[in-house]
Amino acid sequence: MNSTFYSNGKLLLTGEYAVLDGALSLAIPTKYGQLLTIKKNDTPKIIWTSLDEKGDTWFKATLLIKSDDSTNSIRLEVENKNNLDIDALSTAKTLINILTEAQKLNPFLSTTSGHFVETKLTFPRNWGLGSSSTLINNIASWAKVDAYKLLWNAFSGSAYDIACAQHNYPITYKLNQGKPEVSKTDFNPPFIDNLYFVYLNKKQNSRKGIANYKSIAKDKTNLIAKISELTQQMLTTESLTDFNSLILTHEKLLSSFLQTPTQKEALFSDFEGHIKSLGAWGGDFVLATGTPRQMRYFKRKGYLTLIPYKEMVL
Template sequence: MAVSENMIRTYKASGKLMLFGEYLVLNGSDCLAFPLKFGQTLSVTKSDEIIWESHSKHGIWFSASLSDDFTILDTNNEEVAAILRQLFLVIRSEKPDLDFNQKFKIEANFELNWGLGSSSTLISLLGQWSGVETKKLLEASFGGSGYDVACATANAPILYANGKIKKEVHLPESITDKLLFIYLGNKQNSREEIKRFKKKEVAQHQIETMNAMISNALQTDKIEVFEQQLNLSEELISSIIGTIQLKERFFADYPYSIKSLGAWGGDFFMATYRDLKTAKNYFEENGYNILFTYQEFIK
């Protein structure tokens, strides 16, 4: 947090991507996740009333004003305003003396339809401002494992399980120099996918298998071994959720690994490569023009 002379308080939160452990983290497996260089910033200034503005790169996308008891007085999105109201109610129950008469301005430096964590960064930012545990805010709103909120304030990739960061990790350049992140073009509704997954049967040996894959991936400095773990993870999750692997669906002729990220649907995916120019040409020729290297994307 920073405080300037005119009492603008600012807070920052990073977006996220999960590489290993998607879905199974909800059942207690480890997950390996990346905090991103993209994220959101919250600025808070004293006001006579409660005012909220959410800005994307294209201007204000959500605004609301609320009364002292958090009745929604005016908004351009009733659904989002209802979530904000619920979060404020939780904060007040935990921090009854907190002054809510503020102007809250949140700014994202990424496209919101990229699925990089507009919800998780919101939870983190409100937690930073209020001092309320983000776990309580998450449970009252979006749900999930909490790995994404953990990424919001992490400074490096994290190994996460059962509601907490086990440790920060550092992948060798021999791996990170061969990773490309590509936007698939469909924002996924993670809450709906989580609901579907909770109806699936997950065996303990599948959780143990995922943990072993993550351990193997973190112990190697060889891209070929790393790719083996990526491919095994795709096979495992595909068999559990009953969804065809992304490579099989769209990129069967790509010579290296394709890894779904997060909710396995439509946001970003990761590809390994040997020559960056060749890899970029392949995806751009197939109509995928939003691409980032590891160094451009990951904190």
């Protein structure tokens, strides 16, 4: 009998970076996500296959489940690791890390049997909609462990993406003394048809962005308060003009703090509408506001992936 789990992808509309330090942020789960299907086998092996949105295999490896006598637990090893290229070996090590941390929280693997595991993304891997967070949430569901703990034990981050993986509606997200506070919100402004997501033709390394933000030795109290206020205002505004003004203020605040140009300054200075960075600056998607005519600008510039808000968001 197969077990199947599914997790939503994510986008962070407000609070990028500042969400790490407790800023109230607006996050949205996407219609795109990742499936995880598990079937038991009678060998001490996890035979893992990862498929992309087209159904093509992008990663395949066999993990051996072995006893670790020194810790009275199990350990995972890659079988025939010399047959894997550098990227596949890196992926296998990351996968082992996640599974090992899940095992520590709840011993769900044993040396007496194994599993066939298949993952399938419903979005291109380079879109940055949460290939890692959806995997972690799915593995947490499989292992029956807390997905937030699993993320923080295996990696780092605010975990807003885990909240998106688990909810089917827009949310506000806040870390309060290290604990996630998630609330359902109704973000459906009258100008919803003027909101678009534009893919920047490259994936951004969010862990690198987080590390850079954390390295900035500035007091963040004022930043967090202002970002939280902007989030509240964006949730209640019914005017696109006012929304654009809030976007501009949000961008300027973070640009000044990060000492980094906004995405509009760096890439789209002649765009007639407004642009809001999402997540780690420099890649993945941005939010663009304007008319369908104005959106033609991005196609002319070579940014061909342009998704209306309603087509992206659950």
